[in-house]
Amino acid sequence: MQGRNLHRLGAAGGQFFNWRFMDSPGWTGAHPFSLSAAPQSKGLRITVKTQGDGSGRLATMPPGTRVLVEGPYGRLHPGVRSRPKVTLLASGIGITPMRALMEELDHVPGELHLIYRASTDEDFVLRDDIDEVAARTGASVHYIVGRRARHRPQTWLPENGSHLGEAEALLHLVPDLAEHEVFICGADAWMDAARDAVLEAGVPSGHVHLERFTW
Ligand SMILES: Cc1cc2nc3c(=O)[nH]c(=O)nc-3n(C[C@H](O)[C@H](O)[C@H](O)COP(=O)(O)OP(=O)(O)OC[C@H]3O[C@@H](n4cnc5c(N)ncnc54)[C@H](O)[C@@H]3O)c2cc1C
Numbered sequence: 001m002q003g004r005n006l007h008r009l010g011a012a013g014g015q016f017f018n019w020r021f022m023d024s025p026g027w028t029g030a031h032p033f034s035l036s037a038a039p040q041s042k043g044l045r046i047t048v049k050t051q052g053d054g055s056g057r058l059a060t061m062p063p064g065t066r067v068l069v070e071g072p073y074g075r076l077h078p079g080v081r082s083r084p085k086v087t088l089l090a091s092g093i094g095i096t097p098m099r100a101l102m103e104e105l106d107h108v109p110g111e112l113h114l115i116y117r118a119s120t121d122e123d124f125v126l127r128d129d130i131d132e133v134a135a136r137t138g139a140s141v142h143y144i145v146g147r148r149a150r151h152r153p154q155t156w157l158p159e160n161g162s163h164l165g166e167a168e169a170l171l172h173l174v175p176d177l178a179e180h181e182v183f184i185c186g187a188d189a190w191m192d193a194a195r196d197a198v199l200e201a202g203v204p205s206g207h208v209h210l211e212r213f214t215w
Helices: 054-062 092-104 129-135 165-174 186-198
Strands: 017-019 031-034 067-073 086-092 112-120 138-147 183-185 208-212
Touching: 031 092, 086 092, 086 186, 092 112, 092 129, 092 183, 112 129, 112 165, 129 138, 138 208, 183 186, 186 208
Parallel strands: 086 112, 086 183, 112 138, 183 208
Antiparallel strands: 017 031, 017 067
16 A cells, blocks of 8 residues: 555554555445555555455455555554564464564564464465565574364464474474563464463563454
């Protein structure tokens, strides 16, 4: 989305807006979408998965469609960070705020980890973009691929990782996780499992930040 003086919105990567796209009579219905890149003064980026009519129509919306924005809102932003080391945990389309935070959170190589979970390789969105940011900033990216574990309902791991403990697997990827600020976004049940694993790994609850895409 393009606009003038967008910096005056005071938005940060990781936050979301309620968007109204004025392309059809249904424009009054707002849809929450997170920024998927750090905001620029001339542009804001979102990345949208088709769930129903409101999200699906974005794929065919004519360039130049006017957009009303309301926000910014949200718990995932640099202001909640009080530790230098950061781990971002995402599943599915929950990657959008995490991708923006990769840019928004200042870090030196080794300080920021992204753990990104999807069912198949094709389900990873923004992968080239994420790899480009990681190469530029020195962030470590861990792609965790595999279908859901059928016999272990409360897990953040795929079936092929179900021989591992929930916290054990996290600490294998990020050994000093207990010292990190942690941000989590993804499917509801997956977020609950990821939060429990993060707490079990020793991160105090005050350093764990979640954004739910359900309402
Ligand atoms: C804070 C926040 C940030 C979000 N950021 C993004 C983002 O960056 N990218 C993105 O693709 N989506 C994001 N979403 C989800 C997005 O807002 C919805 O998918 C979208 O508004 C659905 O509208 P729709 O008209 O396409 O679907 P609807 O017609 O409203 O719904 C279609 C079907 O999907 C189900 N459904 C739709 N959305 C959800 C949901 N969120 N949770 C559970 N079931 C749902 C409905 O129950 C219905 O059965 C975010 C949601 C929130 C709350």
